[in-house]
Amino acid sequence: xxxxxxxxxxxxxxxxxxxxxxxxxxxxxxxxxxxxxxxxxxxxxxxxxxxxxxxxxxxxxxxxxxxxxxxxxxxxxxxxxxxxxxxxxxxxxxxxxxxxxxxxxxxxxxxxxxxxxxxxxxxxxxxxxxxxxxxxxxxxxxxxxxxxxxxxx
Amino acid sequence: xxxxxxxxxxxxxxxxxxxxxxxxxxxxxxxxxxxxxxxxxxxxxxxxxxxxxxxxxxxxxxxxxxxxxxxxxxxxxxxxxxxxxxxxxxxxxxxxxxxxxxxxxxxxxxxxxxxxxxxxxxxxxxxxxxxxxxxxxxxxxxxxxxxxxxxxxxxxxxxxxxxxxxxxxxxxxxxxxxxxxxxxxxxxxxxxxxxxxxxxxxxxxxxxxxxxxxxxxxxxxxxxxxxxxxxxxxxxxxxxxxxxxxxxxxxxxxxxxxxxxxxxxxxxxxxxxxxxxxxxxxxxxxxxxxxxxxxxxxxxxx
Numbered sequence: 116x117x118x119x120x121x122x123x124x125x126x127x128x129x130x131x132x133x134x135x136x137x138x139x140x141x142x143x144x145x146x147x148x149x150x151x152x153x154x155x156x157x158x159x160x161x162x163x164x165x166x167x168x169x170x171x172x173x174x175x176x177x178x179x180x181x182x183x184x185x186x187x188x189x190x191x192x193x194x195x196x197x198x199x200x201x202x203x204x205x206x207x208x209x210x211x212x213x214x215x216x217x218x219x220x221x222x223x224x225x226x227x228x229x230x231x232x233x234x235x236x237x238x239x240x241x242x243x244x245x246x247x248x249x250x251x252x253x254x255x256x257x258x259x260x261x262x263x264x265x266x267x268x
Numbered sequence: 269x270x271x272x273x274x275x276x277x278x279x280x281x282x283x284x285x286x287x288x289x290x291x292x293x294x295x296x297x298x299x300x301x302x303x304x305x306x307x308x309x310x311x312x313x314x315x316x317x318x319x320x321x322x323x324x325x326x327x328x329x330x331x332x333x334x335x336x337x338x339x340x341x342x343x344x345x346x347x348x349x350x351x352x353x354x355x356x357x358x359x360x361x362x363x364x365x366x367x368x369x370x371x372x373x374x375x376x377x378x379x380x381x382x383x384x385x386x387x388x389x390x391x392x393x394x395x396x397x398x399x400x401x402x403x404x405x406x407x408x409x410x411x412x413x414x415x416x417x418x419x420x421x422x423x424x425x426x427x428x429x430x431x432x433x434x435x436x437x438x439x440x441x442x443x444x445x446x447x448x449x450x451x452x453x454x455x456x457x458x459x460x461x462x463x464x465x466x467x468x469x470x471x472x473x474x475x476x477x478x479x480x481x482x483x484x485x486x487x488x489x490x491x492x493x494x495x496x497x498x499x500x501x502x503x504x505x506x507x508x509x510x511x512x513x514x515x516x517x518x519x520x521x522x523x524x525x526x527x528x529x530x531x532x533x534x535x536x537x538x539x540x541x542x543x544x545x546x547x548x549x550x551x552x553x554x555x556x557x558x559x560x561x562x563x564x565x566x567x568x569x570x
Contacts, residue, residue: 229393231374235351255374256395257276259459 124174125161131178133200133207134187139163139171141193144267146175148190148222149182156180168196184211189222191215192249193267215243223251224266230256239268273380273387274562277398277434282441285405286415291561291570292406292554295331303569304333310363311337312355313390314346314370319530319552320390320399324367327559336363353382360384365567368392386566394430400529401434403558407551408439408486411525415442419483423449424490424510424535426456431529432490436460446471447480451506453497476509482519487512489528491535514539527551 137145142162146152157178166172187199191213201209219241225232232239232255241251244259251260272279280288309328313321316339328335338344345355352370356379359366368379369390376389376396391397409415420439422432426448436446436456440463448456448471455473464471474480481487492510497503511534512526525547528536532548540546564570 227373229371229373231352231372231378231392234372235353235378237374237378253374255377256393258373 124164125159125176127205128159128176128178128202129205131156131176131180131202132182133202134175134177134182134190135172135198135200136166136169136196137173137175137190137194138169138196139173142173142175144193145173145190145197148193148267149186151175151177154180184214187211187213188216189219192219192222192265195249215249217243218254219243219251222267223260224268225253225256225258226260226264226266227253227256227258230258232256272566273383273389274398274566275377275380275387275389275392276396277401277438279398280402280438285402285438285441288402288558288561288565289406289409291565292402292557293410295560295564296554296557300331302332303564304328304331304567307333307365307567308363309333309335309365309367309563310359311335311367311390312344312359312369313337313339314341314344314368314375316340317369317391320369320397323552323555324388324390324399324559327556327563330556331560331564333563337367352379356382356387357384365563388562388566394428396434397430398434399555399559399562400431401438402562403551403555404431404435404488404527404529405438406558407525407527407547407554410554411547412485412523415439415444417443417445418485419445419447421447421449421477421481421484421487422456422490423477423487423512424492425454425496426450426490427454428496429490432456432488433460435488437463440464440467440469444469447477447484448473449475449477449510451475451492451502451509453502454492478516481516482521484524485521487524487526489526489532489535491533511535511537512540513537514543517543517545520545 139162151158160175162173163171181201190197197213199211200207221238225239231237240254244250244252249262311321311324325335360383365386366383367388367390368376371393373393373395376392380387389396389398412418426432489512494503524545526545528548
């Protein structure tokens, strides 16, 4: 496969946002967290692209839409290496790296089946415990959900 | 000042814990039958816990307040499918304070976020039961004269026992030395040991305690339940190791006391009951004073 740059696997966009370095297996979760499935804008994406860092990566290009830091941080949980590029007139004008927020609200699911959030309609809320090996401490039941058991709602 | 709910023992600083214990002592010495005049407390028990509920109701009644509520979810609108949120929002209109017991973990914190009156957690599943912890602390302080520098033995199910976890967290303010005595299957979880490591507190793990019990200031017994073992043979092997008998108390310190959150099944032999070192029934009485202190403090009356 040809490297990106020489020939793009996903065509360039004139204006909008490119989200790169998403682990391929989490592409559809990212789409759902960002609500892209409900967007009217033109969106192109590629998945299972070769990546030195991730093995298989995915990339999303959304035209005429600028995401902000907050959006990127919400996907940091499942795409910690993600990079967001704001494109104007085919040029990258701004770059952001995903950064885990201290608190995660309403994205992940608590691992504890006896937790109130798994039994009533309560928005989940977690304290992020570490950046390297991410673990989430439930605000409600105080149990810890590790990466292996993490489920995205 | 905005009221403060009591959901987790970790909500209280060392200073606040000591304040509650002083207040409990004050109530024990000088009963105040008029303090809660005109106040109404709701006790919402989504699962039966007779001891805890009666202790709360006694505490409120002895301070001159009134109590209403339900004693298990089958006698409330919960059976019609009402959510905790709706029940809490409604009941908030009728009372000055809510006491909640619920089998789901985190339910009390959620209730405190939805309520417009303060909430006291009377047990949320395997998570927290802070009033139990405060009455344990009150019992320890009363019998030892201090909470500082004690040697505490925690015996039995240290893996699932929420009372021992909360007691450990609270006692870690007071330079405690801990001895953990449990079968391997029911060891103290790592997160609590890490917490003690961070604070530089000493703890030791043992499989048996007959040889070392003479060092204890407090022996806190809990029940080793058969259903916690995946292999029933393992349970049969250890079930008698964690039973306290009167003969074991012979060479113990004179200030030593045996505590138990109750209900007891067979982990403390009845021959211990007559020993002066058996404290578990007085411990239950202390629960009334501790809860009076918590209620009065939360309502801003003390």
